[in-house]
Amino acid sequence: MNLIVCVKEIPDPETPASAFAIDPEAKRAIPAKDTPPVISPFDEQAVEAALRMKDELGGKVTVLSMGAPSAEKVLKHTLSMGADEAFLLNDGAFDNPDSTSTAYALAQAIKKVGEYDIVFCGRQAGDFDAGQVGSGIAESLGIPSVTVVKKIDVSDGKARVERVLPDGYEVVEVSLPALVTVSSELGEPRYATLKGIMAAAKKTVPVWNTQEIGAESSKVGASGARTKIQKLFIPVRESKCEMLEGENEEEAASKLALKLREVKLI
Amino acid sequence: MALNFDLTEEQNLTRQAVRDFAEKEIAPVAQLLDEREEFSVELTRKMAEIGLLGCCVPEKYGGSNIGYTSYIIAVEELARVDGSQAATIAAANSLGIGPIYQFGNEKQREEWLPRLCSGDILAAFGLTEPEAGSDAGSSQTRAELRGDHWVINGSKIFITNSACSLTGVIIVQAITGRRGDGKLEVSCLLVPADAAGLTAREMKGKMMWRASNTGELFFDDCAVPEVNLLGKRGDGFHQMLSTLDRGRLSIAAMGLGGSQGAFELAVQYANSRVQFGRPISSFQVNAFKLADMALEIELARNLLYKACWLLENERPFTVEAAMAKLYCSEVMHRCVHHAVQLHGGYGLMKDYRVERMYRDQRLLEIGEGTSEVLRIIIARNIGIAGRAM
Numbered sequence: 001m002n003l004i005v006c007v008k009e010i011p012d013p014e015t016p017a018s019a020f021a022i023d024p025e026a027k028r029a030i031p032a033k034d035t036p037p038v039i040s041p042f043d044e045q046a047v048e049a050a051l052r053m054k055d056e057l058g059g060k061v062t063v064l065s066m067g068a069p070s071a072e073k074v075l076k077h078t079l080s081m082g083a084d085e086a087f088l089l090n091d092g093a094f095d096n097p098d099s100t101s102t103a104y105a106l107a108q109a110i111k112k113v114g115e116y117d118i119v120f121c122g123r124q125a126g127d128f129d130a131g132q133v134g135s136g137i138a139e140s141l142g143i144p145s146v147t148v149v150k151k152i153d154v155s156d157g158k159a160r161v162e163r164v165l166p167d168g169y170e171v172v173e174v175s176l177p178a179l180v181t182v183s184s185e186l187g188e189p190r191y192a193t194l195k196g197i198m199a200a201a202k203k204t205v206p207v208w209n210t211q212e213i214g215a216e217s218s219k220v221g222a223s224g225a226r227t228k229i230q231k232l233f234i235p236v237r238e239s240k241c242e243m244l245e246g247e248n249e250e251e252a253a254s255k256l257a258l259k260l261r262e263v264k265l266i
Numbered sequence: 267m268a269l270n271f272d273l274t275e276e277q278n279l280t281r282q283a284v285r286d287f288a289e290k291e292i293a294p295v296a297q298l299l300d301e302r303e304e305f306s307v308e309l310t311r312k313m314a315e316i317g318l319l320g321c322c323v324p325e326k327y328g329g330s331n332i333g334y335t336s337y338i339i340a341v342e343e344l345a346r347v348d349g350s351q352a353a354t355i356a357a358a359n360s361l362g363i364g365p366i367y368q369f370g371n372e373k374q375r376e377e378w379l380p381r382l383c384s385g386d387i388l389a390a391f392g393l394t395e396p397e398a399g400s401d402a403g404s405s406q407t408r409a410e411l412r413g414d415h416w417v418i419n420g421s422k423i424f425i426t427n428s429a430c431s432l433t434g435v436i437i438v439q440a441i442t443g444r445r446g447d448g449k450l451e452v453s454c455l456l457v458p459a460d461a462a463g464l465t466a467r468e469m470k471g472k473m474m475w476r477a478s479n480t481g482e483l484f485f486d487d488c489a490v491p492e493v494n495l496l497g498k499r500g501d502g503f504h505q506m507l508s509t510l511d512r513g514r515l516s517i518a519a520m521g522l523g524g525s526q527g528a529f530e531l532a533v534q535y536a537n538s539r540v541q542f543g544r545p546i547s548s549f550q551v552n553a554f555k556l557a558d559m560a561l562e563i564e565l566a567r568n569l570l571y572k573a574c575w576l577l578e579n580e581r582p583f584t585v586e587a588a589m590a591k592l593y594c595s596e597v598m599h600r601c602v603h604h605a606v607q608l609h610g611g612y613g614l615m616k617d618y619r620v621e622r623m624y625r626d627q628r629l630l631e632i633g634e635g636t637s638e639v640l641r642i643i644i645a646r647n648i649g650i651a652g653r654a655m
Contacts, residue, residue, distance in 0.1 A: 080279055192283040194317030194330035201276040
């Protein structure tokens with residue numbers, strides 16, 4: 001099996017909103033300088049899904065990321081988890097992309113990697129949560145895609161995929177090659193091992209630019225973006241506490257239930 | 267150009283990986299294990315899975331072979347979260363696996379190392395005796411060669427990883443006779459945990475490292491095959507000194523990691539605790555405590571990493587290892603003291619992590635060479651007239 005995973009470097013999602021500054025002109029969120037960049041958690045699960053498939057069926061896991069040079073660390077992390085090779089898409093022309101131009105660049109890189117059976121993405125990035133890039137890549141490659149996946153079984157050149165729904169899951173059969181976006185229901189990703197780290201440190205992460213992935217410069221980065229951010233701001237969250245009294249526990253509980261229904265929480 | 271403080275990519279990745287593991291797997295259970303005084307087989311196995319056993323052993327024996335500095339960084343990151351788990355790993359690597367790899371013959375390495383590196387079993391190092399603490403030379407455990415077996419009699423105390431269900435082998439230092447010059451001949455023997463005549467008793471009621479396993483061992487005509495001799499007969503004392511030199515670096519790492527953990531908790535708490543209308547960290551008396559902690563942690567880290575660098579570059583490192591262990595453990599003493607002080611009344615409560623760190627620190631000035639013994643080692647190497655004692 002030739003398996004490809006697309007991952008994104010994001011500011012640590014555990015970082016509180018107060019640690020970010022907003023540049024209203026450039027419409028960008030600027031994290032505090034000690035905010036560590038990490039792999040987007042859903043993408044880490046996509047790596048896990050690919051590694052599980054490799055454990056079961058053998059093959060090769062290739063990881064791609066489009067981003068800043070610092071994304072090499074994220075790619076090295078995936079190599080420490082057990083991925084075989086990784087490539088970084090970095091070029092000034094890739095800057096300020098939206099989901100469309102990101103999907104296009106990644107699809108071009110996937111074509112450059114060549115043979116593939118399944119492409120894995122996280123269900124959405126842990127920063128902007130758009131959830132568009134996975135489907136966009138599939139569209140660009142002209143292959144089927146299944147989103148929000150928790151389990152994948154491959155046999156006879158087809159994949160049987162469990163897709164998460166609000167009240168359960170549905171089973172989808174899809175021909176290969178295909179793209180899946182992986183959800184947290186897959187289960188915890190494995191830890192990087194120290195042996196994996198030793199192997200990862202010996203590997204280099206080649207950097208690809210616009211020409212190297214055979215992309216048209218008008219379709220990548222800001223030039224290829226089809227969406228514009230109109231306004232970027234940190235929403236103000238207000239909270240207040242209301243104490244409910246009751247003669248006994250039953251009465252307090254029923255008042256609480258009524259209150260929760262009143263504010264449409266249940 | 268030679269001076270360079272950059273860590274390698276492997277070392278940075280090791281820190282990141284172990285920190286991630288410690289925060290997700292150890293932090294949520296550390297308090298409960300401490301309260302129950304419970305050694306966790308499950309957690310030990312998980313630590314083995316990511317490669318924390320056999321850090322300095324080649325892959326052909328199942329080790330992860332990450333190098334000594336990376337190993338020290340791994341212990342540091344464990345200790346930042348929990349002293350007990352750091353102790354399990356430090357003792358397993360430095361005192362258990364280390365001597366078997368360093369001094370064992372090929373057959374012994376092949377027999378023990380793969381199972382030790384996989385976390386199937388743990389090895390312990392039996393040195394301390396009820397009557398032989400700092401004065402390791404006064405140990406009384408004896409081994410006598412009868413036919414083709416060593417027969418051991420005596421006892422050991424405070425032996426980490428020696429009395430749990432994972433304990434597989436114990437390296438026992440014993441008197442095996444008298445040398446030509448009349449001095450005692452000391453050798454080390456590999457004693458399987460299930461050897462007849464060996465009784466291991468888990469020691470309970472510890473103030474610190476309550477989730478690590480500590481045992482008391484009794485040898486009553488305990489017989490092991492002659493081939494279980496580790497290295498050469500009579501090399502036991504040298505093996506012990508060498509093992510302790512290396513082991514001290516891992517204890518130092520526990521002091522450094524514990525200091526870092528206590529410092530982070532102190533900053534976090536002092537920034538969020540408001541008294542007199544402002545965060546208590548904004549009071550100079552408190553800010554200076556935090557500044558002192560940051561300063562000493564920086565110094566401790568530089569000293570410890572330099573000692574590791576000496577070891578990895580095959581230079582003498584005994585004095586620097588003693589200095590690092592002494593300094594890092596005393597820095598942690600001051601850091602946990604300040605950290606509890608900053609937490610005020612809450613710092614005295616078990617619900618707060620800093621309370622456990624305060625207790626866990628105390629061992630570091632005692633185990634693997636007391637601070638007093640370490641000062642003797644340093645004093646003997648700085649040109650003082652006579653032999654410091």
